[in-house]
Amino acid sequence: MRSRGDFHTHSTASDGVLSPTELVDLVASQGVVYHALTDHDSTEGIAEARVAAAKHPGYTLIPGVEMGTDIEGAEVHMLGLYLNPDDADLQQMLRKLREGRVGRGYGIVEKLRGMGMMIEWERVRQIAGDASVGRPHIAQALVEKGYVTKVADAFDKWIGRNGPAYVEREKMTPAECVQCIVGRGGMACLAHPADLQSLDALLAELKAAGMGAMEVFYKDYAPETVQRLRQAAEAHGLLPLGGSDYHGIFGNTEPLPGNIPLPDSAIERFLEAASKLPGARAMQVSGRPGAAG
Ligand SMILES: [Zn+2]
Numbered sequence: 228m229r230s231r232g233d234f235h236t237h238s239t240a241s242d243g244v245l246s247p248t249e250l251v252d253l254v255a256s257q258g259v260v261y262h263a264l265t266d267h268d269s270t271e272g273i274a275e276a277r278v279a280a281a282k283h284p285g286y287t288l289i290p291g292v293e294m295g296t297d298i299e300g301a302e303v304h305m306l307g308l309y310l311n312p313d314d315a316d317l318q319q320m321l322r323k324l325r326e327g328r329v330g331r332g333y334g335i336v337e338k339l340r341g342m343g344m345m346i347e348w349e350r351v352r353q354i355a356g357d358a359s360v361g362r363p364h365i366a367q368a369l370v371e372k373g374y375v376t377k378v379a380d381a382f383d384k385w386i387g388r389n390g391p392a393y394v395e396r397e398k399m400t401p402a403e404c405v406q407c408i409v410g411r412g413g414m415a416c417l418a419h420p421a422d423l424q425s426l427d428a429l430l431a432e433l434k435a436a437g438m439g440a441m442e443v444f445y446k447d448y449a450p451e452t453v454q455r456l457r458q459a460a461e462a463h464g465l466l467p468l469g470g471s472d473y474h475g476i477f478g479n480t481e482p483l484p485g486n487i488p489l490p491d492s493a494i495e496r497f498l499e500a501a502s503k504l505p506g507a508r509a510m511q512v513s514g515r516p517g518a519a520g
Pocket residue numbers: 293304418419
């Protein structure tokens with residue numbers, strides 16, 4: 228099924244394979260008229276995508292981002308749409324989110340070095356290999372350099388929860404994320420919510436925080452799933468939105484941009500709401516011709 232809108236896609240600015248230009252060209256060629264670029268924790272692709280967008284009459288680029296947030300035992304992804312990439316506070320927040328992944332390990336290494344244990348961050352990353360850096364890797368680096376005799380000692384003396392080199396991981400809750408997006412004039416939309424536990428409670432909380440939409444017509448969701456999410460969106464007063472989450476990495480089975488059952492009526496409702504957003508008004512990209520300003 229072809230839709231005129233696709234509000235969730237990735238480029239090389241995060242883990243997609245197409246450059247922002249290639250992505251915009253592909254999306255426009257699919258007949259998508261309203262397209263959001265939503266890279267993970269980054270708006271780095273927006274500037275290039277805007278240049279590419281200018282080549283396609285009738286096509287509208289919506290600047291966005293997909294932010295990773297945490298709840299107990301799970302990650303929740305939040306789309307922020309109509310955010311201004313030149314907003315310094317937004318960039319500061321995105322930097323924090325990006326660094327959160329490696330930041331804690333890096334912070335611990337820095338603290339250790341400050342205390343005279345000169346282990347190298349590069350070496351810690353080598354030890355971790357493909358895994359994300361964790362404290363055991365740092366402990367191993369300490370053993371290698373002879374600062375402790377075994378891994379357990381590193382935890383006991385330095386990097387355990389109450390140790391002098393311990394660093395707490397930077398976390399953001401979905402509600403905090405929604406407040407940030409809304410506070411910067413954008414629209415917050417819960418991404419791929421089908422598998423989240425206690426979805427009703429989460430939706431109520433995020434709606435109260437200012438979230439305006441949730442993904443219902445997502446990539447390859449089964450019709451029953453779409454139906455269930457549609458009802459949930461309705462019940463919580465959230466706009467049902469949709470996206471392909473196109474990355475270009477999953478081969479032939481990956482739906483192309485716009486290949487989602489997102490109906491025109493949902494796009495219209497969304498654009499209507501978006502046209503009132505401070506963010507959309509400021510950048511005059513509300514999408515709907517003539518709605519800006
Ligand atoms: Zn995601």
